[in-house]
Amino acid sequence: MQMEERLEAADVRGFLHLPEASNGDGLVLTHGAGSDCKAPLMVAMARNLAAEGFLVLRCDLPFRQQRPHGPPFPATAARDREGIRNAASAIRSMVQRRLYLGGHSYGGRQATMLAAAEPGVAAGLLLLSYPLHPPRKPEQARTAHFPDLQVPSLFVHGTRDSFGSIEEMRAALSLIPGHVDLLPVEGAGHDLKAAPQFAAEIASRLSSLASGLYLHG
Numbered sequence: 178m179q180m181e182e183r184l185e186a187a188d189v190r191g192f193l194h195l196p197e198a199s200n201g202d203g204l205v206l207t208h209g210a211g212s213d214c215k216a217p218l219m220v221a222m223a224r225n226l227a228a229e230g231f232l233v234l235r236c237d238l239p240f241r242q243q244r245p246h247g248p249p250f251p252a253t254a255a256r257d258r259e260g261i262r263n264a265a266s267a268i269r270s271m272v273q274r275r276l277y278l279g280g281h282s283y284g285g286r287q288a289t290m291l292a293a294a295e296p297g298v299a300a301g302l303l304l305l306s307y308p309l310h311p312p313r314k315p316e317q318a319r320t321a322h323f324p325d326l327q328v329p330s331l332f333v334h335g336t337r338d339s340f341g342s343i344e345e346m347r348a349a350l351s352l353i354p355g356h357v358d359l360l361p362v363e364g365a366g367h368d369l370k371a372a373p374q375f376a377a378e379i380a381s382r383l384s385s386l387a388s389g390l391y392l393h394g
Contacts, residue, residue, distance in 0.1 A: 179194060179195060179196050179197050179224070179227045179228060180194075180195040181193070181194050181195070181224075182195070184234060184236070184267070186267050187263065187267075188239065188242075188259075188260060188263050189234075189236055189260070189263050189264045189267045190214075190236060190237050190242055191214050191234055191235050191236025191237055191264070192214065192223070192234070192235050192236075193232070193233070193234050193268070194223045194224060194226075194227035194231075194232065194233040194234075194235070195227070195232060196227045196228070196229075196230050196231060196232060197228075198230055199230055199232060199273070200229070200230030200231065200274070200380075201230075201272070201273035201274035201275075202230065202231050202232070202272065202273075202274050202275045202276070202277065202383075202384075203231065203232040203233070203234070203268050203269075203271060203272030203275070203276045203277065204226060204231050204232070204233045204234070204276075204277045204278070204279050204303065205234050205236065205261060205264045205265050205268065205276075205277070205278050205279065205288075205299075206219060206222060206223055206226075206233055206234065206235040206236070206279045206280060206284075206303075207235075207236060207237075207238055207261060207264075207279070207280035207281070207284030207285075207287070207288065208235075208237070208238065208241070208280065208281055208283075208284050209280075209281045209282035209283050209284060209306075210248045210249055210282060210283035211248060212281075213237050213241045213245075214235045214236050214237045214241075216281075217370070218281055218305070218368065218369060218370065218372065218373070219235045219281065220235070221373035222235075222305070222372060222373045222376070223235040224373075225373040225374075225376035226376050226379070226380060228376065229376050229377055229379075229380040230380070231277075231380065232268065232271055232272060234264055234267070234268050236260075236264050238257045238260050238261070238283075238284060238287070239253070239256045239257050239259070239260040240253060240256070240257055242260075249283060254287060254290075257287050258287050258290060258291040261278060261280075261284075261287060261288055261291055262291060262295070262298060265278060265298060265299065275300035275301065275387055276299055276300055277299055277300060277301045277302065277303055277383060277387075278291070278292065278298065278299040278301075278302050278303070279302065279303030279304070279305065280303075280304070280305065281305040281306055281369065282305070282306050282307070282308045282340070282367065283308065285302070285303075285304035285305055285306070285307050285308075286304075286307060286308055286319060288302055288304070289302060289304065289307070289322065289323075289326055289330065290322050292326060292327075292328040292330075293322040293323075293325040293326045293327075293328075294322075294325070296327045296328055298328075299328060300328075300329070300387050301328060301329040301330065301331070301383055301386055301387045302328055302329070302330040302331065303330075303331050303333070303379065303383060304330060304331065304332045304333065305333050305369050305372055306333070306334060306335065306338055306340065306367050306368075306369045307332055307334065307340075307341065307346070308340040308341070308367075309340055309341030309345055309346060309349055310340060310341060310345075311340070312339040312340060313339070315341075315345065318349065320349050320352055323349065323350075323352040323353045324352055324353070324354065326353045326354070326355050327354060327355040328355055329355055329356040329357070329383075329386035329387050330353065330355060330356070330357050330358075330386070331357075331358045331359075331360065331379065331382050331383055331386055332346060332350065332357065332358070332359045332360070333360045333362060333369065333372055333375070333379065334346050334359065334360070334361060334362065334369075335361075335362045335364070335365025335366050335367065335369050336361055336362065336363050336364060336365065337364060337365060337366045338365070338366055338367045338369075339366070339367060340367050343359075343361050346359060347359060356386050357386075358382050358385075358386055360375065360378065360379065360382060362375065
């Protein structure tokens with residue numbers, strides 16, 4: 178039976194999921210702009226990936242630690258990236274093999290920006306509903322850092338996500354020089370409620386990516 182315990186250290190606040198049978202890998206999982214680490218998607222994904230052997234830290238980004246409600250401010254996004262870096266440091270000594278960064282929407286976007294600037298921060302990325310552009314505004318693409326992203330990255334994306342279609346995602350991923358893979362979730366929107374059901378496939382694809390077996394999938 179996996180264990181779940183609260184973790185508070187310095188600027189890190191969240192919950193640590195300890196697997197019953199560890200695969201040696203760890204994951205920092207962060208939330209979207211409108212939620213926190215207690216969101217149903219975060220809890221279910223953390224528990225299901227822990228069942229696959231991952232040590233998972235689901236944690237609140239700094240903006241959410243400061244305010245219980247409301248979206249993040251663009252001017253403080255760098256602090257949120259620092260929060261992801263701090264969370265990775267908090268569990269690095271607990272991880273025997275690879276350390277991954279992951280997040281839903283805003284959290285995932287900040288993880289990609291951190292990894293593009295600091296490739297050594299993680300062995301791979303798990304991006305749930307990457308917010309490719311604001312709804313109905315495809316001209317405002319959030320891909321400027323993609324050409325600098327060398328870290329293996331798995332994008333899990335709903336086929337009905339208003340922040341980017343599957344076709345738009347495939348085109349955007351061609352900008353990334355690192356190993357990438359795309360897992361479409363049929364019928365899912367931006368909330369990606371069904372994603373935890375794919376935990377076993379996500380775990381397998383992350384391992385394959387980090388081993389260099391996928392290239393622009």
